[in-house]
Every structure is written in structure tokens, then in C-alpha cells.
Amino acid sequence: MSNKKRTVGLVAAVCIAAVAGGAWGGYHKYFQAYSPASRAPLAESADKLTPFQKSVLSDLNRQCASGIIYQDGYFSGGEPPPKIGVCTDVVIRSYRAAGVDLQTAVAADIAAAPEAYHIARPDPNIDHRRCRNLTIFFRRHARTLPASGPNADWEPGDIVFWDTFGDGQAHHVGVIANHLGASGAPTVTHHWPGQIVSEMDWLYRLHPISHYRWRQSDAARAPHSV
Incomplete structure (x- = not known):
């Protein structure tokens, strides 16, 4: 040739x-x-973290150490095998470890307020694993905070949704970890296509469009979370 x-x-x-x-x-x-932030400075000392935050962070570390590969799909029961997942599974698994069952809570909220989700045929096996549905659920049941600027006030365990296509919609999600990246922003644990679950200095590498904070007291307001 x-x-x-x-x-x-x-x-x-x-x-x-x-x-x-x-x-x-x-x-x-x-x-x-940007490599995983295992040696980056802590954003918050351990004694300032709530039990909920500690549980979320512990599971985020577990996911990062597990080599979970990116693979989408439909799974009966709603949970992919332990070694695969997508971005929403990082949130679902870490929050489950902290006592919040997002699969059950999202399904119950869709049933209670179908007009908010506009889903013709609800399916509890997959609805909770879609960014679109998760962002609606958190907007309805968590605390909405600024996603950029000096008042963003990110804390470990917070949820960030990004717009990756420039259409103003949530296409990717991650969980705020407990380190400060070289950029000065908090690190975030997320799962990008073609990669493994990673903690990265990534928060403002994409365009964050929404920021939510879950507290244990919020669980009482979310249907069927535990």
C-alpha cells in the first residue's frame, strides 16, 4: 500500500x-x-463527615478499586453484574451503601407523580439507571444547590449532573469525592464510557448543570427510601 x-x-x-x-x-x-486523586489533599477531615458521607465515600473507593468496566444494558432486577455498570450505577451503588435505595425510591416517585417524569411505560428495572429520571428525582427530593460559581459549595457525597452535548440536558452524572484536585476543585467519582470507575479532577472539565445534596433527614421525604 x-x-x-x-x-x-x-x-x-x-x-x-x-x-x-x-x-x-x-x-x-x-x-x-488527570489521574485518580489518591494522593491529593483531603477536602474535608474525617471528623467533619456525616455517617452518610462516610458510607458513600467508602463505597466510591470500593468502586474505584474494583476495576468496574463501562457496559450498558438491561438487567432483570435492575442491577448489573458487579464488574460492569454505567455512570448512574456509581450513584445508585454508593447511595445504597449509605442506606438509600434509589431503585425503589425512583419507581415509587414515578408511580406517585407520573406527570413529572412523562414515562409512558414505567419499568423499575431500568428507570432509576437513566440520568433524565435521576435528575428529576433529585430535583424533587433533594436539596438543589448552585452548580458553578462561588456559592456552589460542593461537599462529599453531593451529586453533579453534566450536559455533555450542549443541549441543556443531563447526560452524565457523578458523586463528589473527598479530595481537592490540582485545579482546586473537588474531585468527583464517575464512570465514563470506555473507562473504569475513577476519581478524577473532572468537575469543571464538563459543563455541570445541576447540583444536589442528600441528607439522612431527606430520606424521610423520599418515597420508600431506607
Whole structure:
């Protein structure tokens, strides 16, 4: 094959990969630029964390150490196998470890307020694993806080949703961890397509559009959370 043909073939392959990856692929470079924050300074000392925050952080660390790979799919019962998952599973698993059953709570909230979710056929096996539904649920049952600026006031265990396509919708979600990245922002644990669950200096690498905080006292207001 001539050098010219090789060059044309390489360009074509790159273009195909870029189209296939879409908006997701453009952010993979940040996984190379920002490593997990295991040696970064703590954002909050352990004695200032609530039991809920400690439980969430402990499970986030477990997920990061487990090498969970990104794989979407529909799973009977609503829980993927332990070694696979998507971004929403980071939230679901860490909150479950802290005593909040988001699968049950989201299903109950959809049943109680179908007009808020606009779901023609509710399915408790998958509804809680969609960013769109989770952001509605947290908006209804958690505390809404600024997602940027000096009043954002991020704390460990907070939930952040990002708009990755520029359409103002929530496409990706993560949980605030307990380190400060090189950027000065709190680190966040999330699961990006093609990667494993990671704690990253990533908060403002995407466009955060919503910020929610869950307290143990909030559980009493959420249907069927435990």
C-alpha cells in the first residue's frame, strides 16, 4: 500500500472513530491528563463527615478499586453484574451503601407523580439507571444547590449532573469525592464510557448543570427510601 493510501486510510479511520464516539470521545483525553486523586489533599477531615458521607465515600473507593468496566444494558432486577455498570450505577451503588435505595425510591416517585417524569411505560428495572429520571428525582427530593460559581459549595457525597452535548440536558452524572484536585476543585467519582470507575479532577472539565445534596433527614421525604 502506498504512503498516500495509508494516510487516506488513517484519516478515514480517525473520522469514523470520531463520529462513532460523538461527544463522548472528545473527553477521553482528560483521563490521560488527570489521574485518580489518591494522593491529593483531603477536602474535608474525617471528623467533619456525616455517617452518610462516610458510607458513600467508602463505597466510591470500593468502586474505584474494583476495576468496574463501562457496559450498558438491561438487567432483570435492575442491577448489573458487579464488574460492569454505567455512570448512574456509581450513584445508585454508593447511595445504597449509605442506606438509600434509589431503585425503589425512583419507581415509587414515578408511580406517585407520573406527570413529572412523562414515562409512558414505567419499568423499575431500568428507570432509576437513566440520568433524565435521576435528575428529576433529585430535583424533587433533594436539596438543589448552585452548580458553578462561588456559592456552589460542593461537599462529599453531593451529586453533579453534566450536559455533555450542549443541549441543556443531563447526560452524565457523578458523586463528589473527598479530595481537592490540582485545579482546586473537588474531585468527583464517575464512570465514563470506555473507562473504569475513577476519581478524577473532572468537575469543571464538563459543563455541570445541576447540583444536589442528600441528607439522612431527606430520606424521610423520599418515597420508600431506607
